[in-house]
Amino acid sequence: MKIRIAALASGRGSNLQAVIDAIASGALDAEIVGVFSDKPDAAALQRVPAPLRWSRKPKTFASREAFDAALADAVAASRPDWIICVGYMRILGTAFVQRFQGRLLNIHPSLLPRHRGLHTHASALDAGDAEHGASVHFVIPELDAGAAIAQAAVPVLVGDTPDSLAARVLEVEHPLLVAVLQMAAAGRIAEQAGHARLDGQPLFTPLRLEFAPT
Ligand code: GRF
Numbered sequence: 001m002k003i004r005i006a007a008l009a010s011g012r013g014s015n016l017q018a019v020i021d022a023i024a025s026g027a028l029d030a031e032i033v034g035v036f037s038d039k040p041d042a043a044a045l046q047r048v049p050a051p052l053r054w055s056r057k058p059k060t061f062a063s064r065e066a067f068d069a070a071l072a073d074a075v076a077a078s079r080p081d082w083i084i085c086v087g088y089m090r091i092l093g094t095a096f097v098q099r100f101q102g103r104l105l106n107i108h109p110s111l112l113p114r115h116r117g118l119h120t121h122a123s124a125l126d127a128g129d130a131e132h133g134a135s136v137h138f139v140i141p142e143l144d145a146g147a148a149i150a151q152a153a154v155p156v157l158v159g160d161t162p163d164s165l166a167a168r169v170l171e172v173e174h175p176l177l178v179a180v181l182q183m184a185a186a187g188r189i190a191e192q193a194g195h196a197r198l199d200g201q202p203l204f205t206p207l208r209l210e211f212a213p214t
Contacts, residue, residue: 001029002031002185003031003184004030004031004033004078004080004082005032005181006032006033006036006075006078006083007034007084007085008035008036008071008075008083008086008088008092009042009044009045009085009087010037010039010042010044010087010088010090011039011042011044011087011089012044012087013086013087014087014174015107015174016086017047018175018177019032019084019177019181020047020048022181027182032048032052033078034048034052034054034075034078034080035052035054036054036055036074037053037054037055037088039055042055044087054074058090065093068093068096069095071096072100075100080103081103082104082181083104083105084106084107084177085105085106085107086177091143092139093141094141097139097140101139101140102138102192104138105139105184106136106137106138106139107134107135107173107176109133109134109166109169109170110123110134111131112135112144112151114127116144116145121162121165122162124156124165125156125165131153131154131156132154132156133151133154133169134151134169134172134173135148135150135151135206136150136151136176136177136180137149137206138191138196146191147194147195147203148196149180149183149189149198149207150179150206150209151176151206151207151208152172152175152176152208152209152211153172153208154169154171154172172211175209175211176209176211183198
């Protein structure tokens with residue numbers, strides 16, 4: 001079944017582009033129904049035709065809740081089956097999350113539950129981790145704490161900087177996100193009672209997917 005995907009993005013949108021490319025190549029049975037941003041100049045917006053773009057500056061709203069409510073109404077109006085946060089850098093309020101819970105995914109650049117929040121690459125280096133990576137997880141009100149569906153790991157190499165590590169992680173983020181969306185399109189994933197489910201079975205540990213280095 002062709003799934004309708006709404007994307008929330010604040011930045012360059014390389015993950016969004018990976019999804020767009022997978023749709024274009026026929027690898028993913030989906031359509032992008034909107035790209036929503038808190039940054040009107042986000043490069044991610046330019047990756048879709050103008051009618052699919054929505055952006056507002058949070059500063060122009062009376063409150064955080066008012067911005068979130070406008071965003072939620074715009075997202076709902078696009079009638080998405082799934083909503084993906086792809087580099088969306090604003091914390092989503094509880095009302096937003098609850099409205100879309102179970103249909104709201106985030107890609108996070110770490111092997112959760114390690115390194116929640118920002119600066120994950122620096123924190124993996126500081127911790128002396130031998131491996132690092134990315135996770136796709138359901139969003140819950142607590143930041144980066146929802147059930148992870150799948151992860152992909154990369155090695156941490158001698159001499160790595162946060163930037164070199166970020167680049168290595170990004171290479172696996174793209175196929176990881178597409179792989180999870182393929183499962184979503186096939187009706188294979190769901191969230192129930194705080195667990196991600198695959199084919200109806202709870203995933204007590206995230207899937208580990210492997211991608212050949214490019
Ligand atoms: C990615 O590393 C993603 O995991 C994180 O923000 C970055 C966004 O990159 N949440 P892009 O905008 O998709 O290129």
